[in-house]
Amino acid sequence: LGKTAIVTGASSGIGQATAKELASKGYHVLLAARREDRLIALKKEIEAAGGTADYKITDVTSRSEMTALIEAGLETNGTIDVLVNNAGLMPLSFMNKLKVDEWDKMIDVNIKGVLYGIAAVLPVMEKQKFGHILTISSVAGHTISKGSAVYSGTKFAVRAITEGLRQEIDPSHEIRVTIVSPGAVETELTDTITDEDIITAFKNGQPMEMLKAQDIANAIAFAVEQPAYVDVNEILIRPRQQP
Ligand code: NJP
Numbered sequence: 001l002g003k004t005a006i007v008t009g010a011s012s013g014i015g016q017a018t019a020k021e022l023a024s025k026g027y028h029v030l031l032a033a034r035r036e037d038r039l040i041a042l043k044k045e046i047e048a049a050g051g052t053a054d055y056k057i058t059d060v061t062s063r064s065e066m067t068a069l070i071e072a073g074l075e076t077n078g079t080i081d082v083l084v085n086n087a088g089l090m091p092l093s094f095m096n097k098l099k100v101d102e103w104d105k106m107i108d109v110n111i112k113g114v115l116y117g118i119a120a121v122l123p124v125m126e127k128q129k130f131g132h133i134l135t136i137s138s139v140a141g142h143t144i145s146k147g148s149a150v151y152s153g154t155k156f157a158v159r160a161i162t163e164g165l166r167q168e169i170d171p172s173h174e175i176r177v178t179i180v181s182p183g184a185v186e187t188e189l190t191d192t193i194t195d196e197d198i199i200t201a202f203k204n205g206q207p208m209e210m211l212k213a214q215d216i217a218n219a220i221a222f223a224v225e226q227p228a229y230v231d232v233n234e235i236l237i238r239p240r241q242q243p
Helices: 013-024 036-048 063-077 100-128 149-168 196-204 213-224
Strands: 004-008 028-033 052-057 082-085 130-136 174-182 234-237
Touching: 004 013, 004 063, 004 100, 013 028, 013 036, 013 052, 013 082, 013 213, 028 036, 028 063, 036 052, 052 063, 063 100, 082 100, 100 130, 100 149, 130 149, 130 213, 149 174, 174 213, 213 234
Parallel strands: 004 028, 004 082, 028 052, 082 130, 130 174, 174 234
Antiparallel strands: none
């Protein structure tokens, strides 16, 4: 039987690159996100390269959709080997702009989406006694800067939740838990920023060579491919030029 990996936020950026990377390593990949056209295109791309993939339209902020996603993943081989809780948003803003709707969205997607993924997959992995849960935090889950307060808050939370989960795993189970914390990666993540002052600050910032989504996909594949007794707890990865 082959192995199944589920990737949320697979329609873009890091999730898309990770899905392709895991498919190239022989995983059957279940692609999850809201934009169906992109998931269909990615499934075709993976299949054209000799891999296998399915997709399921999923909003990670819905607990029932996350449960249905894990159930769909089980249909292929009867196991879930890897869940990459990757979907996330980063509408940075200064707090006094009171972009409360954006705070709500970040909490829903970045924190609750991860929790719903864990809630759906943990009983499955405990039953099968193996599996690998990965979450995507950030350099912003280690440091706080002006404009990143709420985003950092969500990414600190992701690290806390993931590390707490790791400690609670029954040592007799081959279940691994990994945090991946990227610095600046060239993706569509900044498209959700509406605060003009942040957009201007980005434009006037020091130019640097950013990470590619593939660099993070490589880090995820590294963690996943370790032997079962090795749990890579966290990978913190910045562009060389990022302070
Ligand atoms: O961003 P982007 P990245 N339900 O915008 C999905 C973290 N990170 O690849 O639903 C389900 O290209 C959305 O899909 P769709 C970051 O915080 C990044 O950079 O179709 N999915 C899309 O596939 C995040 O956790 C950087 O709109 C939902 C994906 O999320 C992760 O990396 C640095 C959704 C976003 O793709 C991937 O972000 C860092 C929902 N409700 C951490 N809402 C960086 N890029 O610099 C969104 O430290 N998605």
